[in-house]
Amino acid sequence: MGKIFKTKFTTATIVLIPACIGINYLGKLFASLLKLPLWLDCIGTCIGACLGGPVIGAVCGAANNLIYGLTTGDNITLVYAFTSLCIGLAVGILARMGFMSTFPKSFVCALGGGLAAVLVSTPLNIIFWGGTTGNVWGDAVFAATQAGGMSVGIGSLLDEIVVDVPDKIITIIIVYFILRGLPRKLTALYDVNAKTERLD
Amino acid sequence: MNSISLYINKGSWLNRLHPYTKLLYILTAILVPLIGGKLWLFPVMITASLCILASGRILGKAMPLVLFSFTLILVIFLIQGLFNHDNRTVMFSIGVITFYREGVLFAVRIGCNILNMLLSFGIFVLTTSPQELVDELEKSGFSPRFGYIINSVFQILPQMLAARDVIADAQRSRGMETEGNMLVRIKAFLPLISPVVMSSLINTRERAIALEVRGFGRKQKKTWLYDRTKCKWDPVVRGILVFLLVLVIVWRIW
Numbered sequence: 001m002g003k004i005f006k007t008k009f010t011t012a013t014i015v016l017i018p019a020c021i022g023i024n025y026l027g028k029l030f031a032s033l034l035k036l037p038l039w040l041d042c043i044g045t046c047i048g049a050c051l052g053g054p055v056i057g058a059v060c061g062a063a064n065n066l067i068y069g070l071t072t073g074d075n076i077t078l079v080y081a082f083t084s085l086c087i088g089l090a091v092g093i094l095a096r097m098g099f100m101s102t103f104p105k106s107f108v109c110a111l112g113g114g115l116a117a118v119l120v121s122t123p124l125n126i127i128f129w130g131g132t133t134g135n136v137w138g139d140a141v142f143a144a145t146q147a148g149g150m151s152v153g154i155g156s157l158l159d160e161i162v163v164d165v166p167d168k169i170i171t172i173i174i175v176y177f178i179l180r181g182l183p184r185k186l187t188a189l190y191d192v193n194a195k196t197e198r199l200d
Numbered sequence: 201m202n203s204i205s206l207y208i209n210k211g212s213w214l215n216r217l218h219p220y221t222k223l224l225y226i227l228t229a230i231l232v233p234l235i236g237g238k239l240w241l242f243p244v245m246i247t248a249s250l251c252i253l254a255s256g257r258i259l260g261k262a263m264p265l266v267l268f269s270f271t272l273i274l275v276i277f278l279i280q281g282l283f284n285h286d287n288r289t290v291m292f293s294i295g296v297i298t299f300y301r302e303g304v305l306f307a308v309r310i311g312c313n314i315l316n317m318l319l320s321f322g323i324f325v326l327t328t329s330p331q332e333l334v335d336e337l338e339k340s341g342f343s344p345r346f347g348y349i350i351n352s353v354f355q356i357l358p359q360m361l362a363a364r365d366v367i368a369d370a371q372r373s374r375g376m377e378t379e380g381n382m383l384v385r386i387k388a389f390l391p392l393i394s395p396v397v398m399s400s401l402i403n404t405r406e407r408a409i410a411l412e413v414r415g416f417g418r419k420q421k422k423t424w425l426y427d428r429t430k431c432k433w434d435p436v437v438r439g440i441l442v443f444l445l446v447l448v449i450v451w452r453i454w
Contacts, residue, residue, distance in 0.1 A: 009345075010408075010417075011408045011411050011412050011416050011417055012404065012405070012408040014345050014348065014349065014408075014416075015352070015404045015407045015408045015411065016401075016404050017349045018348075018349050018352035018353045018356050019356060019400050019401060019403070019404045021349075021353050022353060022356045022357050022360045022400060023360075023396075023397050023400065023401075025204070025357060025360075026360055026361075026364060026393060026396055026397070027393060029361075029364070030364075030389055030392055030393050031389070033378075034378065034385040034386075034388055034389060034392075035385065036382075036385060036386065036389065040389075043393070043397070044397075047397070047401070063346075063349055063350075067330075067350055067353055068204075069321070070321075070324065070325065070330075070333070071204065071205045071206065071207070071325060071330050071354075072204055072205070072206060072325070074268070075317055075318060075321040076269070076272070076314075078321075128310070128313070128314075129272065129276055129310055129314075130276055130279075130280055130306060130307070130310050131279075132272070132275055132276055132279055134271070134272045134275070139275050139279065142279060143278075143279050143282075143283060146279060146282075146283030146284070146285075147282070147283050149285075151285075152285065174389075174390060174393070174394075177390070177394070178394055178397055178398065178401075181394070181398060182398070182401060182402075183402065185405070186401065186402055186404075186405050189405060189408070
């Protein structure tokens with residue numbers, strides 16, 4: 001198990017984190033530009049998690065929300081710092097276990113990330129906003145469950161599942177194709193099992 | 201250069217205040233109503249934040265932040281007012297839609313909490329430059345590597361945004377549709393984002409080498425070029441905030 005969490009804190013991994021945070025921002029920006037009903041704001045976190053491992057993924061996620069929360073005034077993001085951290089962690093662990101190696105396997109990874117997001121976000125939604133998420137589709141589901149007399153917990157859980165799981169599946173598909181296209185000389189920088197061969 | 205940071209330097213006393221003092225204010229503003237448990241504490245803290253924003257001449261800049269949360273608050277009002285489980289007493293009806301007192305009260309509490317958080321964070325966000333925050337964090341023992349991460353985000357983002365515009369134009373000139381039905385827009389997402397993502401990931405390799413060459417990995421203690429001028433208000437404000445926190449805790453326990 002020790003190998004799954006093995007992390008190289010080299011300059012390359014440190015530089016990867018801000019790039020991933022920038023990618024998160026771009027994903028969110030394009031999603032709102034194209035008026036997609038998804039967030040797509042953790043593409044970078046997932047790339048970081050797949051390249052650098054779970055620890056880097058977690059750092060990417062948490063730093064992402066903290067930085068945007070403290071500089072752009074979007075402190076609704078700040079509430080979800082722990083969610084991002086867990087998404088990075090979950091995707092990182094699954095990627096190290098080999099669930100990013102083929103396209104069908106990557107769906108397991110997506111489900112893992114989505115589940116982590118749902119489990120952490122639901123209590124946060126209930127504490128801060130009484131169960132809503134701020135996403136139109138999810139909140140419609142929440143309203144329906146409340147009208148139907150279900151408990152706030154289950155309603156909020158369904159609200160999150162409807163939004164987060166499709167969001168993470170699409171995110172992971174995008175990440176999968178991006179990682180496919182990266183040159184070997186770049187991915188080699190982050191390979192923890194790589195050995196340096198010396199000629200002397 | 202366009203930046204995602206909302207920081208504006210108006211030379212006011214808020215700008216001169218230490219970032220930690222402003223962070224302590226956020227903590228106080230959020231905790232006082234929560235520990236106190238009374239609804240009227242929310243408007244008190246919201247008014248306090250508004251007064252502080254006005255004294256720093258940034259009230260106008262804070263309004264977009266508030267408007268941003270408006271839909272969220274509206275949705276909470278609708279859902280809780282209509283469907284809250286404790287709904288018993290009818291407040292008013294519009295046609296077949298009936299709003300209940302309990303749900304609306306619950307929504308008021310959540311809405312106030314959101315506004316309170318937004319405004320207190322607004323004070324921090326609008327008056328603290330990210331650079332200053334990073335410097336102060338590093339001076340109090342934060343790892344310079346994490347300092348670099350924060351600073352670097354602000355350098356990379358404008359570059360990525362510029363690249364985004366170029367790529368969006370390039371793809372459109374090749375005839376790619378970016379407007380239309382949902383399927384068209386979903387299909388447009390990947391060709392738009394992947395070139396930016398790819399190039400920024402590939403750039404990290406060169407950036408890493410450039411940083412290594414400049415001694416990024418060195419363990420020696422850093423020195424600072426700029427010394428921040430001490431603000432005489434810092435100890436006063438911190439004292440008041442800590443006093444308020446202690447007061448509300450004592451009040452609650454009694």
